Amino acid sequence: MGVCKELLSQTRSLRKDKKQIVIVFACRTFDLENDPEIKKLFAENSEKVVVKVPVAAFSDEQLKDVIGPDAFVPLNSHQKRVLSCPHNLAIWLEIKKEEGAPSFRTATELMRRFWKNRRQHLHNARISNTQSNAFLEALINYMERQGKISAPATIVEKTPDVLDAFISFGILQRSAKHNINFCHQRYLDHL
Structure with a gap:
């Protein structure tokens, strides 16, 4: 919010x-x-x-244009509906780029595939599952206790390498006032 307010001021x-x-x-x-x-x-x-511009779900034609007919045709109507959400589509495309078209039945399953992919990235960066889990637990527990969607970076200051990895893999971001938050609210919601 601090960044948005500053942009408005500069504008x-x-x-x-x-x-x-x-x-x-x-x-x-x-x-x-x-x-x-x-x-x-x-x-x-x-x-x-x-001016409020609502972003609606993608139509089947738009979805087909984005993912290509080869990936579109095998999808059932429920999968198409899941991918018509821009964030779900972005997740699917990110996984597809690295692993090929991911199979999924629900948005929750697609999010699980995203987290499996991110955990593999973290593992490749020499961040163990134990480190990742402890890091996330401290962060999420703080957010839950405080009823907030951001946390002071001091919560995880003892593991700066883990924080840097989570930021570099698009899971977390630094915000104003030395806070950190998830790049998308759904990441936190899922966890």
């Missing part, structure tokens, strides 16, 4: 200098409607034009 400054600039802020509909910080962000900037 205001540029607009005062007559620069034409637009910000695209993307989030889940659920967060847009329920997150108090996001609501406040838009309330504070109500003088600006805000």
Whole structure:
């Protein structure tokens, strides 16, 4: 949120200098409607034009264009519906790039395949399952106890190599104020 607020501040400054600039802020509909910080962000900037552009599920034709007819044809209707969600499709494409088209029946199974893939990356980077599990446990326990989706980096400061690996493999990201959070809320939700 700190980064978003700073972008808005810089945009205001540029607009005062007559620069034409637009910000695209993307989030889940659920967060847009329920997150108090996001609501406040838009309330504070109500003088600006805000256009909401919903991102709908991909149609079968769009999905076929993205994954190709060879991968599309064997999918059943439920699998196509799962992959019509942009985040699920991104996960599927990431796994496909490395392992070939992953088989799955549900979105949960696809997420499990993602985590298996990420754990393999961590293992290849010499981060053991024991280290990964202890790291995630400390992080998730803090987030659960505090009811937050981010945690101070100090929670895992004793294992900077593990933190760096989780960041480099697109699982975690550093945010403002020396906090860390999952790159996508669904990673935390799944765990």
